[in-house]
Amino acid sequence: MAKDPTAAFFAALAERGHEPLLQSESGTIRFDARDGRRTEHWYITLKKGDVAVSHKNADANTVVRLDKATLDALVTGRANATTAVLRGELEFEGDLGLVMSFQRLFPAPPKSVYARRIK
Amino acid sequence: MSEGLVQILEGNTFVVSDRNGDIDASPVDATGLFSFDTRFLSKWVLTIDGERLNALSTDDLHYYETRFFLVPGTGTVYIDAKLSVIRQRVVGRGFSEQLTILNHDDKPVSLEVRLEAASDFADLFEVKDQLKKKGDYHNRADRGRLVLGYRREGFDRETWITSSATAKIDVQGLTFKVKVEPHGSWTTALEVVTASVAAAKVLASTTARPRARPSLARGLDKWLGKAPVLESSSDSLRATYHRSLVDLAALRFETLTLPGKSLPAAGLPWFMTLFGRDSIFTSLQALPFTPELASSTLQALGERQGTRVDDFRDEDPGRILHEMRFGEMTAFEERPHSPYYGCVDATPLFVVLLDEYERWTGDTKLVRDLEFEARAALNWIDEYADLQGNGYISYKRRNERTGLENQCWKDSWDSISYRDGRLPGFPRATAELQGYAYDAKVRAARLARLVWKDPAFADRLEAEAADLKRRFNDDFWVEDGEYFAIALDVDGSQVDALTSNNGHLLWSGIVEKSKAKAVAGHLLGERLFSGWGVRTMAEGEGRYNPIGYHVGTVWPYDNSFIAWGLRRYGFKEEAAQVASGILDAADFFAGRLPEAFGGYPREMTRYPVQYPTACSPQAWSTGAPLLLLRAMLGLEPIGDHLIVDPALPDSIDHVALLDIPGRWGRIDAFGRGRLEMAKS
Numbered sequence: 198m199a200k201d202p203t204a205a206f207f208a209a210l211a212e213r214g215h216e217p218l219l220q221s222e223s224g225t226i227r228f229d230a231r232d233g234r235r236t237e238h239w240y241i242t243l244k245k246g247d248v249a250v251s252h253k254n255a256d257a258n259t260v261v262r263l264d265k266a267t268l269d270a271l272v273t274g275r276a277n278a279t280t281a282v283l284r285g286e287l288e289f290e291g292d293l294g295l296v297m298s299f300q301r302l303f304p305a306p307p308k309s310v311y312a313r314r315i316k
Numbered sequence: 317m318s319e320g321l322v323q324i325l326e327g328n329t330f331v332v333s334d335r336n337g338d339i340d341a342s343p344v345d346a347t348g349l350f351s352f353d354t355r356f357l358s359k360w361v362l363t364i365d366g367e368r369l370n371a372l373s374t375d376d377l378h379y380y381e382t383r384f385f386l387v388p389g390t391g392t393v394y395i396d397a398k399l400s401v402i403r404q405r406v407v408g409r410g411f412s413e414q415l416t417i418l419n420h421d422d423k424p425v426s427l428e429v430r431l432e433a434a435s436d437f438a439d440l441f442e443v444k445d446q447l448k449k450k451g452d453y454h455n456r457a458d459r460g461r462l463v464l465g466y467r468r469e470g471f472d473r474e475t476w477i478t479s480s481a482t483a484k485i486d487v488q489g490l491t492f493k494v495k496v497e498p499h500g501s502w503t504t505a506l507e508v509v510t511a512s513v514a515a516a517k518v519l520a521s522t523t524a525r526p527r528a529r530p531s532l533a534r535g536l537d538k539w540l541g542k543a544p545v546l547e548s549s550s551d552s553l554r555a556t557y558h559r560s561l562v563d564l565a566a567l568r569f570e571t572l573t574l575p576g577k578s579l580p581a582a583g584l585p586w587f588m589t590l591f592g593r594d595s596i597f598t599s600l601q602a603l604p605f606t607p608e609l610a611s612s613t614l615q616a617l618g619e620r621q622g623t624r625v626d627d628f629r630d631e632d633p634g635r636i637l638h639e640m641r642f643g644e645m646t647a648f649e650e651r652p653h654s655p656y657y658g659c660v661d662a663t664p665l666f667v668v669l670l671d672e673y674e675r676w677t678g679d680t681k682l683v684r685d686l687e688f689e690a691r692a693a694l695n696w697i698d699e700y701a702d703l704q705g706n707g708y709i710s711y712k713r714r715n716e717r718t719g720l721e722n723q724c725w726k727d728s729w730d731s732i733s734y735r736d737g738r739l740p741g742f743p744r745a746t747a748e749l750q751g752y753a754y755d756a757k758v759r760a761a762r763l764a765r766l767v768w769k770d771p772a773f774a775d776r777l778e779a780e781a782a783d784l785k786r787r788f789n790d791d792f793w794v795e796d797g798e799y800f801a802i803a804l805d806v807d808g809s810q811v812d813a814l815t816s817n818n819g820h821l822l823w824s825g826i827v828e829k830s831k832a833k834a835v836a837g838h839l840l841g842e843r844l845f846s847g848w849g850v851r852t853m854a855e856g857e858g859r860y861n862p863i864g865y866h867v868g869t870v871w872p873y874d875n876s877f878i879a880w881g882l883r884r885y886g887f888k889e890e891a892a893q894v895a896s897g898i899l900d901a902a903d904f905f906a907g908r909l910p911e912a913f914g915g916y917p918r919e920m921t922r923y924p925v926q927y928p929t930a931c932s933p934q935a936w937s938t939g940a941p942l943l944l945l946r947a948m949l950g951l952e953p954i955g956d957h958l959i960v961d962p963a964l965p966d967s968i969d970h971v972a973l974l975d976i977p978g979r980w981g982r983i984d985a986f987g988r989g990r991l992e993m994a995k996s
Contacts, residue, residue, distance in 0.1 A: 218623060220688060274624075279654040283647035285470030294573040297619055305624035305631075309714075 203230065203265065206272035207239055210302065211250040218301045220246035226295055227257035232265035241299065259291035274304035323585050326380045326407045327569045328352060328642075329510065330585040335371040337384040337403040337413075338362060341436070346443050349411060349475075350585070351510040353643035355443065356410065356475045357464075359434035360508075362403070364388050364417075364427050369401055378536065379566035381406045399425070410475070410510045416503040419496040429492040431506070435475050437466035439643035440586065441651055451644075455487040462490060471647050473512055480505040539565045543605050544976045546945075549969035552903045559907030560941045563933040564602060568609075573619055577612040580939075583911075583931030590640040590655070592617055592662030593725060594935050596669050601876060601939030603676050604946050604976055610673040611682055617666055618689040622657050622696075627714040630658035630723075634696030636666045638720070651718055658720040660701060660711045660749055663693045664756035671759030674767070675953045678979030683767040694760055694777070697753050703743045706808065707787060709753050710745035724749060726817075726852065730859055731866035732803050735812050737858025740805035747800050748817045750788050751824030757781035758825065789828045798834040800827075814838060814854040816871075819878030822885050832885040839878060840890050847918025848897045849875040855915070862915035869912040869927050872898050873936035876943035883947050888963035889991055895944040896965035896993045902941060909937040949973060949985045956980055962987025 210216075228239040240257065242249045267286045270276035278300035281287045289296055323332050329351040333339045341347045341358040349357035362369060369386035376382050386401040398421040404414045419425050436449070451468025462477040462485050481504035483490040496502045539561070546557045568578035569588060580602070581587060582594035595617070599610035622635035629652045630638075638659035645651040652658075667690050674683050683690075701709040713719035720727060724746045732746060733739050757777040764774035792800045794812050801810035802817050818835050821827050827835055838844055843854035849870040853860050859867045875898050882891035901924040902909050911934040914925035949971065950961030956979055964971060968989040975982040 217688065221685060277649070277654060280647050280649055283471065283642060283654070285472055294619070297573055301623040303624075305626050306628065309625050309627040 202269045202273045203237075203239075207241075207250045210241070210248055214248060215246050216248055216302060217246060219243050219248065219298055222246070222295055222298045224258035224292060224295050225255055226259045226261060226299055227255075228268060229260060229262045230265040230268045231263070237265065243295070243299075257291065259289055259293070259295045261287060261289040261296060263287045271300075271303050274306045277306075278303060322374055322376065322382050322384075324376070324380050324382045324405060324407045324411075325566065325585060325588065328581070328588040329407055329409065329411075330588060331405065331407055331411055332585060333360070335374050335384070336362070336369050336386055337371075337374075337382070337405060338368070346586075348438075348443075349508060349510070350440065351410070352512070353440045353589070353641045353646070354473055354510075355438040355440075356435055356473070356510040357433065357508060358436040358438065359432055361432040362386075362401075362415070363430045363432070364399070364401070366428070366430070372400075379562070380408075399427075410508040413506040413508070414503065415506060416501055417494065417496055418501045419498060422498045424498055424500075425496050427494045427496065429494050430489060432489040433462060433464065433475075433477055434488065435464040435466070437464075437473050437644070439645045440641070441643060441645045450648075457485040457487055461485070462487070468644065468648070471644055473510075476507075476509040476511055478507045478509075536562070536565050539606075542977075545974040547970075547972040547974065550967065550971075552907075553899060553968060553971070556899060556902045556907035556909075556941045557945070560938050561605070563908060563938040564598075564606065564609075564935075567598075567933065567935050567938060571612075571616050574612055574616055577615070578609070579612040579616055580609055580935045582936075583934040586931050587934075589642075590616060590620075590637070592636045592638050592659050593665070596636075596662060596665045597873060597877075598935040598939045600665075600669055600672060601873075601936065601943040603672060604951055604978070605942050607673065607677050607977060610669055611677075611679065614666070614670055614673065614682065614686060617662070618686050620655055621689050621692060626657075628652050629654065629656055630713055630715050630719050632657070632696060632700040634663065634692035634694075634700065636662040636693065638662065638723075652715055656719070658711075658713055658715065658723050660709055660723045661725060661752055663696050663701070664709070664749070664752035666690070666693050667756035667760050668752060671763055674763065676978045678956070680767045683763055687768050690760060690763070694756065697756065698780075701749075701753075704745070704806070706745075707784065708745040708791075708804065709749040710743035710804075711749075712742040712744075726815075726866040728865045728867075730864070731852075732811060733813050733857070733859045733867075735814075735857055740803060740811045743806065744803050744811075746803040746817065747788075747792050748820040748824070750784065750792070751821045751826040754781050754784050754788070754826040755824040757784070785826050785828070788826055789831065793831065798831075799838050800835070813857045813859070814843065815857075816844065816850045816852050816874050816878060819850060819874070819881050822881030823877045824881075825884060827885070829885075832887075836882060836885065836887045836890050839882070840893060845893075846870055846897075846915050848901045848913070848924050849894060850878050851915040852912075860915075863925070863927060865912070865927070868915040870898075870901075870915055870924070871912045871937075872901070872909040872940035873911075873934075876940040876947070879944055879947040883950060888950070888961075891947045892963045892965045892991045893993055895948045896967060898944060899941060900967070907941075908933055909940055910934070911937050945971075945973065949987050951976070951985060953978060958983045958985070960985040960987075963991060964989040965991050965993045967993065 222243045226241045230237040240251045240255050331349050332347045339347045339360040348355040372385040374384050382405050384403040400418045402416045406412050454465040456463050464475040466473050483492050494502050543561050567580050569581050580598040582591040595613045599613045602609050617636050620637050622631040635657045637655040637657050640655040641653035646653045703710045711723040758781045761774040761777040764770045794801050801812045802815045803811040844850050853867045861868045879891040879894040904923050910926045911929045912927040948964050952959040964987045966989045971987045973985045
């Protein structure tokens with residue numbers, strides 16, 4: 198695992214620059230990740246599947262608040278966004294559809310190994 | 317659900333109480349106030365001077381509103397008629413209850429009115445399986461408010477209870493010291509609010525909003541007003557049609573991401589949630605009547621389409637979900653419903669619904685918007701569902717602890733069998749799945765040409781469909797019986813029981829013309845047709861049982877698609893026969909068809925014997941009369957026109973369906989009953 202999984206995840210996302218899974222989404226999501234007394238802000242701007250990542254202050258359509266540890270777990274597939282919301286580990290305000298779409302990018306649980314052809 | 321319980325609901329919030337309006341749940345008793353798959357009240361008992369009350373009458377005013385007329389004194393013949401009590405309850409975000417006490421005497425009366433309240437915050441799954449809670453309870457009497465609470469880590473749920481009249485509040489309820497003047501009355505408005513503390517912003521912001529009573533009533537009137545008007549000489553048909561529309565209204569719910577748009581849940585009350593299969597089938601049945609259900613179903617399922625390989629949830633990229641839940645066991649991943657994807661028919665049916673929706677509405681925008689999702693679904697059929705690499709969809713769960721073993725609509729343990737009753741192993745490639753895959757490819761080819769402007773993709777899909785049809789008609793055809801096997805087993809051998817799945821094959825179009833007559837003959841033959849409808853499994857098969865869930869009962873939903881299938885191959889009379897039998901049966905249930913009824917021969921019982929199920933109304937049973945109407949009238953959209961080609965049983969003198977919505981605007985359809993039906 199990368200030292201900072203969240204930074205690695207967003208760096209890879211910025212690198213790809215385009216996500217077909219998000220092609221119908223436009224808007225900005227701000228992640229507020231609490232780490233002790235510090236809060237990291239990540240701004241993810243979507244334009245019909247084009248993705249830009251920054252730390253720069255911008256208007257957000259959706260704000261997601263969570264612990265850095267939770268975000269690390271989400272971006273490595275160790276936690277699931279839907280159940281994290283139900284457990285109260287993740288709060289958000291604004292456009293719910295945007296987060297719903299964005300969570301599609303989080304990876305599968307690490308232990309899921311799918312043998313496609315069962316014989 | 318047992319007799320005498322009353323249910324009212326709005327969205328996924330509902331109340332199950334006894335006929336007095338009381339809730340007094342035991343671990344096995346499923347009464348309560350439920351919201352988002354959690355029980356928020358397990359006790360709500362009204363007493364006057366320490367005595368429970370006696371119900372004179374209970375009126376379901378609307379699906380969301382009930383009124384209980386009560387008098388003091390229980391269990392005796394004597395009724396003290398000097399007091400009456402009225403509880404009027406409306407479900408919203410929790411419920412509101414107007415409690416009124418009338419004094420009919422000419423003397424004043426002093427009373428102690430008490431409402432006992434408690435909550436176990438059980439997950440719906442816990443109610444079913446009687447599991448023990450893992451978190452802690454915290455109840456408190458705040459200023460003017462009773463708070464019942466439950467917390468497990470960050471999973472925080474509360475019930476807030478307030479009263480307009482002054483009450484003495486303790487942690488177990490509210491007490492009122494009441495004096496009612498001669499011929500006077502006393503009243504209080506009680507509010508019970510369900511609150512998810514941490515997730516409050518999410519859960520409360522877009523759904524389960526408290527809606528004012530007039531708005532709920534207006535909503536229902538508007539819904540009925542938008543649907544086509546049915547005129548007929550048959551009182552029974554008109555009553556069934558009206559019942560179907562009202563029940564369909566009650567079954568609607570909103571998802572968090574599509575506020576203002578409603579889609580059909582699977583059943584009331586326990587299945588008030590998004591189910592891939594049930595929501596799609598119901599939307600298909602209702603398309604000629606309320607096409608907006610299809611549009612919101614497609615969007616909601618598209619948003620939650622699988623994107624990763626997740627064994628716990630049986631999720632794959634492109635797969636359409638099976639079931640979505642929000643309770644504690646889902647939250648802590650003790651159940652996989654967040655959402656669970658273990659269902660193999662919903663994915664091809666998603667594409668089928670998208671095409672059928674466009675054929676009725678001409679809404680090419682939605683087809684464009686969902687191009688990515690539709691392509692992912694088609695890719696899933698070839699890349700993820702073909703478990704054995706033999707070109708057929710089959711299923712085998714990867715979540716072996718809490719996943720579903722049977723992932724087709726006949727999902728009971730013994731539904732798929734050989735003639736001699738043996739059960740095949742897994743994976744199982746059931747027949748109807750191949751039909752749906754065929755239909756999905758043929759229909760997607762049309763959309764690819766028309767909307768996605770990708771003729772090469774269309775050619776490929778058509779070639780694959782033709783190949784699938786050829787192989788299927790060889791591999792699944794039971795030569796000595798002249799019908800299609802219910803499945804292929806792991807060895808590719810036929811699982812050869814004769815079942816109603818043959819009807820779904822006609823609907824899908826995968827059946828070669830030369831074989832259709834024999835198939836229709838079986839469906840209307842003595843072994844499958846009971847006189848009321850087509851049995852799930854034919855009489856004479858090893859596992860046949862007229863009251864076996866999927867091995868002999870008659871399912872109205874199943875029959876509605878069989879009737880559509882018969883029409884597709886030109887068997888008008890046979891379709892009318894099936895429609896006539898099911899609609900006759902509906903009459904015995906006051907227009908509300910159960911999920912299933914017994915497969916006994918009609919001449920033996922003379923009435924359809926209901927199979928006991930937990931949910932009523934069930935969405936796809938509610939939709940069945942609608943699809944049967946379509947089949948009888950022969951409604952078929954061709955280009956910008958609606959073809960009407962009626963074939964009605966003689967029990968219905970005439971039918972007029974006015975203002976059928978679609979790409980043509982609004983069109984009327986008329987038909988006269990001319991076909992004589994054998995009453996068997």
